[in-house]
Amino acid sequence: MLLRSKIMTVGGGLALLVFIFSGGGVDNYQAKSIDGESRPHTIQFLPQVLGQDSGSFDVVAQIRNGVSPDDKAKDQRLGGIGGGMGGGGNLLGAQGTHPKNLLDAWKFDSKTAENAREALDSSYKFEIDVRLSGLSKVLSDLTGQPILLNRRAVEQANQDLEMSIKYSREMTPLRTAMRQMLRPLYLRASIENDGIVITADHAALAKEGIGTDAWLNVDQEMEEDFSAKLQQKGVFEFRDTPLKECINSLADQFDLKMVIRENTLEDIGLSSNELISFSLADVTLQDVLSEMLFALDCTYTLSGGLVVITSAESLEFGEEEQLTRVYWLDGTGLIGQQAIEIITATFSPDMWEQLGGPSTITGLINPRAGLVIATKYTVHQKIERMLKMLRDSQFAPDPNLESVVP
Structure with missing residues (x-):
């Protein structure tokens, strides 16, 4: 040397x-x-x-x-880690700690959690005949591990704590046994620092339309009622009928509270006395509202417990309040940024904040992946339909967020 x-x-x-x-x-x-x-x-x-x-x-x-320039390029392709043989890569940090990401806040790394992980892959003989409320104690006694029941999650899954659980198997991994017992109930086993917790299976619930979203500035029950009535069919016939009379007729026919924003119509040179003429049969209320209001450059939205008829311009320029909704991505196979790109490129692209519009969309991790979206009601309807379609066609597990969250 x-x-x-x-x-x-x-x-x-x-x-x-x-x-x-x-x-x-x-x-x-x-x-x-x-x-x-x-x-x-x-x-x-x-x-x-x-x-x-x-x-x-x-x-x-x-x-x-x-290190030559070619070596630097190799290192960049490997994520900047130059290898342990003198590659000249980047250091992990000044103190040698691993890079943090958002999901570190929900990491469960206690000794109890480590033991629970090992127990899930250990095999046991099962002879279970107990009420759901007592399942966690029976499994704790069998495995020697702390197993807890999240009663609020059972309520969310619409399950009865007094229902009977019967399960008989020879030597079977605890993970498999709990999945077979809990999946039909839309429940699952989760590891936390306190042990194994029986909690809600959000992906399974989402595929049944349970817990998929929540309105923040709209009456939830009213919106669900209105959404259902939009799909009801009927016969609609108007001959030179003023707009306000058409709206009153629809409100009576479908038992809705509907109002017209007169000032927004005046801003585009119209009034509630505009004459409407059409005859349609075996079509939905949604089709009728869309057809009738599109010709007037108007649309409908929600405000509190009311259905509001307003100008399309008032929504496009943010004069009407944007409707805010939280969407959970469980069961869709999507992650936050991927979902954001699809939605903003597909539904009214010029409405979004990135292009100067009034609508906003933000990713959410808690640690479930979700979106918080503020936009007009008709766009929310399209987003809801797209996510439902994705859930109906998704059979693989949801992506591991730890692999994609920075």
């Missing part, structure tokens, strides 16, 4: 470079790296500014090969 050193002045300070050549020879030997290239190994002591007390500063050393 040959050591050669050189002291240089860099930026007003001193730097010591040490070149290490390994091998049997000295003058004619060049160390071979893994990829066959010739590189001297370099230890660089970063310069310390002259006049500073060396006792008060840490000495920082970088040990690396002479």
